[in-house]
Every structure is written in structure tokens, then in C-alpha cells.
Amino acid sequence: MNEILEQIAICVESGKINNASPFPPQMKGQDGADELTKQALDSGITAGEILQGGLMIGMEKVGVKFRENKVFVPQVLMSAKAMSAAMEHLKPFFASGEAERKGIFIIGTVEGDLHDIGKNLVAMMVEGNGYEVIDLGTDVKAEKFIEEAEKHPGSVIGLSALLTTTMNNMEKIVKAIKDNDASRKVCIGGAPVNDEFCQRIGADSYNPDPQGVVEFLNSQAS
Amino acid sequence: MPKITVHSNNKIQSTSYNEGDNLLQIIRQNEQDITAPCGGNGTCGKCRVKVKGLGIVTACTHYPINDLEVYMPNESENKILTAQHEYTFKQTPVPPELANEVDYPLGLAIDIGTTTVVFYWINYIDQSLIKTRGIKNPQSAYGADVISRINFSNSENGLVELQNSMLNCIQQEINYTCNEIGVNSDRLVQISVSGNTSMLHLLLGVSPSSIALAPYTPQFTEAKKVTSSELGLKTNPQTQVHLLPSISGYVGSDIVSGLASIEAPEQIKNYLFVDIGTNGEMALVTPEKIYCCSTAAGPAFEGANISHGMAALDGAISSYNKGEYQTISDESPIGICGSGLLDIMAYLVENETVSTDGFLEENYNIATNKIDGSSICISPQDVREIQLAKSAILSGINILVQSAGLSMNTIDALFLAGGFGNYLNPESATRISLLPPSLLDKTIPIGNTSGTGAILHVKSELFNSRLNQVVDRCEYIELSTHEGFDLEFAMNMFF
Numbered sequence: 121m122n123e124i125l126e127q128i129a130i131c132v133e134s135g136k137i138n139n140a141s142p143f144p145p146q147m148k149g150q151d152g153a154d155e156l157t158k159q160a161l162d163s164g165i166t167a168g169e170i171l172q173g174g175l176m177i178g179m180e181k182v183g184v185k186f187r188e189n190k191v192f193v194p195q196v197l198m199s200a201k202a203m204s205a206a207m208e209h210l211k212p213f214f215a216s217g218e219a220e221r222k223g224i225f226i227i228g229t230v231e232g233d234l235h236d237i238g239k240n241l242v243a244m245m246v247e248g249n250g251y252e253v254i255d256l257g258t259d260v261k262a263e264k265f266i267e268e269a270e271k272h273p274g275s276v277i278g279l280s281a282l283l284t285t286t287m288n289n290m291e292k293i294v295k296a297i298k299d300n301d302a303s304r305k306v307c308i309g310g311a312p313v314n315d316e317f318c319q320r321i322g323a324d325s326y327n328p329d330p331q332g333v334v335e336f337l338n339s340q341a342s
Numbered sequence: 343m344p345k346i347t348v349h350s351n352n353k354i355q356s357t358s359y360n361e362g363d364n365l366l367q368i369i370r371q372n373e374q375d376i377t378a379p380c381g382g383n384g385t386c387g388k389c390r391v392k393v394k395g396l397g398i399v400t401a402c403t404h405y406p407i408n409d410l411e412v413y414m415p416n417e418s419e420n421k422i423l424t425a426q427h428e429y430t431f432k433q434t435p436v437p438p439e440l441a442n443e444v445d446y447p448l449g450l451a452i453d454i455g456t457t458t459v460v461f462y463w464i465n466y467i468d469q470s471l472i473k474t475r476g477i478k479n480p481q482s483a484y485g486a487d488v489i490s491r492i493n494f495s496n497s498e499n500g501l502v503e504l505q506n507s508m509l510n511c512i513q514q515e516i517n518y519t520c521n522e523i524g525v526n527s528d529r530l531v532q533i534s535v536s537g538n539t540s541m542l543h544l545l546l547g548v549s550p551s552s553i554a555l556a557p558y559t560p561q562f563t564e565a566k567k568v569t570s571s572e573l574g575l576k577t578n579p580q581t582q583v584h585l586l587p588s589i590s591g592y593v594g595s596d597i598v599s600g601l602a603s604i605e606a607p608e609q610i611k612n613y614l615f616v617d618i619g620t621n622g623e624m625a626l627v628t629p630e631k632i633y634c635c636s637t638a639a640g641p642a643f644e645g646a647n648i649s650h651g652m653a654a655l656d657g658a659i660s661s662y663n664k665g666e667y668q669t670i671s672d673e674s675p676i677g678i679c680g681s682g683l684l685d686i687m688a689y690l691v692e693n694e695t696v697s698t699d700g701f702l703e704e705n706y707n708i709a710t711n712k713i714d715g716s717s718i719c720i721s722p723q724d725v726r727e728i729q730l731a732k733s734a735i736l737s738g739i740n741i742l743v744q745s746a747g748l749s750m751n752t753i754d755a756l757f758l759a760g761g762f763g764n765y766l767n768p769e770s771a772t773r774i775s776l777l778p779p780s781l782l783d784k785t786i787p788i789g790n791t792s793g794t795g796a797i798l799h800v801k802s803e804l805f806n807s808r809l810n811q812v813v814d815r816c817e818y819i820e821l822s823t824h825e826g827f828d829l830e831f832a833m834n835m836f837f
């Protein structure tokens with residue numbers, strides 16, 4: 121594999137954003153995902169190749185380590201930030217249609233809830249795995265999810281809730297989405313949510329961690 | 343109807359029950375003390391009881407159909423903090439007018455915490471504290487945290503049930519103490535209550551629903567005054583029940599009352615006030631202003647979400663040093679409480695069994711449970727839970743200091759309020775950076791300040807203006823929308 125792509129993957133995996141970033145300490149003074157992505161593009165590697173051969177590889181490694189409890193929120197957040205820095209350089213190519221993504225994922229924290237740290241991690245992990253992510257933010261009502269989904273046929277919706285009280289809103293939102301379009305896929309997550317709840321409210325997939333959503337989306341896309 | 347027989351603390355009681363109810367509901371109807379941290383959602387596993395012939399069952403997910411016999415776990419008296427502190431505000435006593443009309447007037451200060459309720463009886467004749475008693479909050483049976491209780495209050499009759507359970511508990515205390523000192527309950531001329539915003543809503547029977555949903559607006563924060571007869575309390579019918587003022591949905595009158603109760607010595611100019619609990623309320627007091635916030639640390643330090651975690655009851659490992667542990671009442675160990683947890687974490691971080699980023703290879707054995715031979719250990723997931731909780735507290739503190747435009751080295755003292763703050767070892771707490779390491783030598787436990795404030799309110803009407811000053815000087819910092827909270831929170835997870 122191309123050496124620079126390998127380096128980008130390492131930067132994403134270890135959360136090295138750019139040359140100036142002090143994190144992780146052992147990579148101090150080295151170029152990060154930001155610089156390396158630019159260099160890769162300049163050397164003629166396509167955006168699609170960088171996404172698949174660099175970002176996705178690095179992101180998957182962090183996702184798996186996170187699932188296995190080997191790394192935690194700070195490392196994943198730094199990885200996600202490194203990925204976003206690289207993605208900034210790639211976005212124009214996706215916008216112009218020169219490079220393609222696997223699908224569209226619409227995510228938001230449900231009405232009544234402002235917790236967004238977990239949701240943001242999921243959003244960034246999904247993006248780093250080759251999907252276009254539309255983040256509707258926090259305290260999002262059912263209508264908003266439906267309106268956005270209608271603009272993007274085939275998109276999948278992700279709902280996050282961190283309060284036992286807003287789990288009820290999650291139930292309402294899933295129902296509204298399904299009433300509007302029964303074939304629309306909805307995945308849910310957040311600390312108090314579990315598989316049993318997911319089945320009870322008729323959502324399509326529950327995952328305790330971001331890597332799980334990515335696998336679900338991949339299974340839908342293929 | 344089938345019959346249930348409950349064995350509890352050597353008492354046996356039999357009643358019939360409705361088929362279709364779960365065991366948690368049945369036990370509650372029998373007015374037995376049972377803890378249900380997740381409010382009966384079947385997720386916390388802490389509502390376990392022993393059923394004859396079946397062994398241990400999770401009460402809230404067990405639906406009995408036949409006659410059954412239940413053995414409740416033996417409850418040992420929880421160590422509830424009731425002490426006052428040495429920085430208590432000094433004031434001139436101004437008793438309520440009603441105190442002049444009865445012979446032996448008494449006042450009652452009540453601190454309603456989510457977990458415990460503490461009663462303080464004051465004699466108006468010499469302003470002395472004649473009796474203090476702490477009990478478990480009877481609403482614990484409806485969920486350990488505020489959100490679970492609010493959930494319950496939304497169910498049919500839930501609000502009334504919660505209100506009654508608190509009023510009954512207050513009435514019982516009044517009857518019990520008046521009986522004990524041999525006076526009629528109409529001697530009680532004033533009741534002052536401090537507590538978190540949700541507890542005060544429940545006391546008045548006002549729905550706290552809106553507090554659990556963004557933007558988390560309470561129905562009231564101002565001070566309230568009702569007569570005991572309006573609440574249905576049997577005392578002197580003219581007794582006023584005062585609810586002290588709050589600041590927001592998650593910074594309640596317990597914090598206002600605590601802040602007002604402190605009179606820091608002159609050399610302490612800027613100080614932090616931190617109540618480490620499920621909601622993690624805190625404030626930074628500067629000569630001009632008070633900044634406050636609530637950080638939602640979660641109940642990890644109270645033992646919930648920790649595999650062998652437990653409340654500070656008999657048999658809980660409460661301190662730990664290099665492989666040596668101590669338990670409450672020196673009983674053989676059955677679990678780990680918050681202060682023990684901090685010591686263990688500090689030790690594991692110090693000897694690098696847990697890396698600075700919180701990685702623990704496998705379960706770490708602490709002790710053996712002599713009853714069933716099982717291991718009392720810390721799991722890798724437990725470390726993650728501690729990281730979330732401790733980071734929430736430290737992030738809150740850092741953001742307060744930043745918001746005031748100060749730096750940590752200009753902070754003159756860190757007052758630790760509440761039970762946990764009193765029992766924890768500050769060295770362990772700073773070693774794992776639950777508290778800022780640089781404040782180790784400035785950390786001062788000051789006990790139950792909420793109760794202290796309520797006592798000051800019972801003693802003097804003048805205390806109202808001090809409470810109002812706190813409210814007026816307070817700037818509430820909303821962390822949910824605070825720019826940069828996420829990065830702060832992530833980075834403070836390191837040990």
C-alpha cells in the first residue's frame with residue numbers, strides 16, 4: 121500500500137490532527153492528517169483513494185479498539201478530529217461528484233435532550249467510514265428528521281438519547297418516521313438505550329458503540 | 343388473591359397482593375424499604391431480594407403468581423452526615439412571631455437530598471440544636487436519581503404518591519420527636535426546607551416534568567411559604583413551611599442555602615464550593631460574583647454502575663492502601679463504596695496497573711467476599727465509569743474558574759460539601775484528578791451545608807436577605823451549551 125496513505129491511517133488512528141497539535145505526545149513535531157492529506161492530493165492520489173486507503177482504515181482501527189475498551193472517549197475524539205481535518209481537503213471532491221460516498225446518514229439528539237458528545241463521536245466515526253453525515257444537532261423534533269430524510273432518498277436516520285425521560289421521545293420519533301415511510305431505516309443509541317427497547321419501539325438497529333452503526337450501515341449499503 | 347410474606351430485619355409480615363404487579367411494586371405497597379436505583383427499569387440489578395425456593399431475583403422484573411416468601415437484605419444504618427461546619431455564618435436570632443405565642447417553641451430545619459433526608463430540631467428559647475436525625479429518602483424506592491423520580495412522577499398518580507411519601511416521612515418525624523421530648527406537636531412553629539429543585543417541586547406536589555427535558559426549566563425557583571395545614575401536616579395549623587430559593591433546575595436551594603451558610607475568613611477571597619454527588623453542583627465565589635453550574639457526574643461514586651459498587655453501608659470497603667483495606671464497621675467486605683473506590687483508583691494509577699488513559703488489562707482483585715467466596719474486584723469498564731464521573735466534576739470546576747477569568751492558583755480554598763466530600767481522602771481525589779491536583783492543600787471538607795443553611799433560616803428571619811444576596815450575585819453557567827465543554831470533558835478523563 122502507498123506509504124503516505126498508511127501514514128494518514130496512522131494519524132487518524134492515533135489522533136494526530138496536524139503538525140502543531142501536541143497530541144499524541146510521541147508524535148510531537150510530525151505532520152498530521154491535515155498536512156499529509158494535502159500532500160497526498162498534491163501528489164495525485166484521488167480523494168476516493170485517500171478516504172478508502174487512509175481515513176477508513178484508521179477509523180476502523182480506532183472503532184474496534186474503542187469497542188474492545190482499549191481506548192476511550194479522548195482518543196476517539198482526537199481521532200475524529202484528525203479525520204475531520206483530512207476531510208476538509210476532500211469535501212470539494214465529494215461535492216463536485218468526483219469522488220463518491222457510500223450513503224447518507226442523518227443523525228441528531230432527540231427532542232428534550234442536549235447531550236451530544238456521544239452523538240458527535242458516532243457522527244464523526246460514520247463520516248470517517250465513508251458516509252456523508254448530516255448532523256441535525258440536539259433537541260431535534262420528529263418533523264425535522266422526516267423533512268431532512270425526504271430530501272435524501274435511501275438515507276438512514278440515527279437517534280441519540282442520554283436521558284431516561286427522552287427515551288420516550290425517541291419512541292415517538294421512531295413512530296412518526298415509520299408512519300411517514302415504513303421502509304426508512306432508523307438506528308438508535310445512547311447510554312440508557314438497549315436492544316430490548318429498540319425492538320419494543322420498532323427501530324431497526326441498536327448499537328452500544330459507533331463501530332456497530334458503521335457495520336449496520338455497511339450491511340444496508342451492500 | 344395470592345399472599346406475600348416479607349421477612350425484614352427479623353420482622354415478618356404477610357399480606358395479599360395483586361397478580362400482574364411486579365415484586366418491586368408489591369414490596370413498595372408493603373411499605374418496605376427497597377432501593378431501586380434505575381426506578382424499576384430492570385437495568386441496574388440493585389433491587390435484588392431473596393425469594394424462598396427461587397433464590398435471588400431482580401424484584402422489578404419478577405412477576406409472581408403464587409404465594410411467596412421474600413427475604414429483604416438486612417439494612418444497616420446508613421452513615422448520614424449531619425455535622426455543621428466551623429465557617430458558619432454568624433447572625434442575630436430573629437424567631438418567627440408565632441414563637442412568642444407558645445410556651446416551648448420549636449423549629450424544624452429539613453434538608454431533603456435525593457438520597458437522604460436530615461431533620462434538625464431547634465429550641466427557640468436558647469437557639470440550641472436539640473436533635474438531629476438522618477434517614478434514607480423514602481422516595482428512593484421510586485428511583486435513585488432525580489430523573490428516575492421525575493419519570494415516576496409522570497406516571498398515573500405518581501406525583502401524588504411521591505408527595506405523600508415525603509409528607510408522611512416528615513409527619514412521622516414530627517410525631518416521633520415530639521413524642522420523644524414529650525411535647526405537643528403544636529409547639530412546632532416553623533419549618534424551613536432546603537433541597538434540590540426537583541425535591542422541592544415534589545414536596546409541594548408541583549410537577550417537576552419540565553426539569554427533565556431541555557431547556558430544563560423548573561416551575562419555580564423563588565422562595566415559597568405555605569402553612570402546614572395546606573400541606574396536610576398535623577402540627578400547629580399556623581406553622582409556616584418555608585422553601586428556600588433555588589437558582590435553576592439543577593442548582594437548587596440546597597446549594598443556595600449552603601453558600602449562604604458560609605462565612606469564609608478574610609484571607610480566603612476566591613473559593614470553590616463543590617458538592618460531589620450524582621448532580622455534581624458547584625460554585626465559584628469571588629468578592630464580586632458567584633458562578634455556578636451542575637455537571638451530572640452520575641452515581642458512580644455512590645456505587646451504582648460499578649460492578650462491585652455499593653452505598654456506604656456496613657461491609658463496604660471504604661479505604662484502601664497498597665493492598666490493605668478497611669470496611670465500614672469492620673465487617674467482612676461485601677462491596678466498595680465511593681471513598682474506597684477513589685483510594686483503589688489512586689493506588690492503581692500510582693503503580694501503573696491502570697494507565698494514564700484509563701486502560702486496565704483485566705479485572706483487578708481487591709478482596710474476597712466471605713459470604714459466597716466471590717471476588718470483589720475492579721473491572722476495566724468500572725475504570726471507564728470512574729473516568730466519566732471524575733471528568734464531569736473536574737470539567738465543571740475548570741469551566742467555572744475560566745468563566746471568572748481566574749486561574750487555579752488564585753483559588754484560596756476548595757470547600758467540599760456533602761457526605762461524600764466529607765469521607766473521601768483528598769489525596770486520592772487529587773491523585774486521580776477528580777479535584778484539581780494543585781488544590782490538595784486547600785481542600786476543606788465542611789459537611790452538610792444545606793442543612794446548616796436551613797438551620798440558620800429557622801433561627802433568624804434575617805437569613806432571608808443573605809439567601810437573596812446569593813441568588814442575586816449568582817451567574818448560572820449552562821454547560822449543555824457551553825462552547826468547549828466536550829474537549830474539556832474528553833481531556834479531563836486522563837488520570
Ligand code: B12
Pocket residue numbers: 193234235236237238239241242278279280281282283284285307308309310311312326327328329330333487489490554558592620621636637638639640641727730731734820821822823827828831
Ligand atoms: C457529560 C454529561 C453531561 C454534559 C453534557 C455535555 C454535552 N454537550 O453533551 C452536561 C454537564 C452539560 C450534562 C448535563 C445534564 N445531564 Co448529563 N451527563 C453527562 C455524563 C457525565 C456523561 C455522558 C457522556 O457524554 N458520555 C460519553 C459518551 C461518549 O457516551 P454516550 O453519550 O453514552 O455515547 C456512546 C454510546 O451511548 C453510543 N451512542 C450515543 N448516541 C448514539 C446514537 C446512535 C444512533 C448509536 C448507534 C449509538 C450512540 O455511542 C457513544 C460512543 O460509544 C453522564 C453520566 C455518566 N457518568 O455517564 C450524565 C448523564 C447522562 N446526565 C444526566 C442528566 C440528568 C443531566 C441533566 C439533564 C441534569 C443534571 N443532572 O445536571 C443535565 C442537563 C441540565 C443542565 N442544564 O445542565 C443523567 C441522566 C440520568 C437519567 N436517569 O436519565 C446522567 C446519566 C448522570 C446522572 N445519573 O445524573 N450532562
Ligand code: FES
Pocket residue numbers: 377378379380381382383384385386387388389400401402403
Ligand atoms: S433493576 Fe430493578 S430497580 Fe433497577
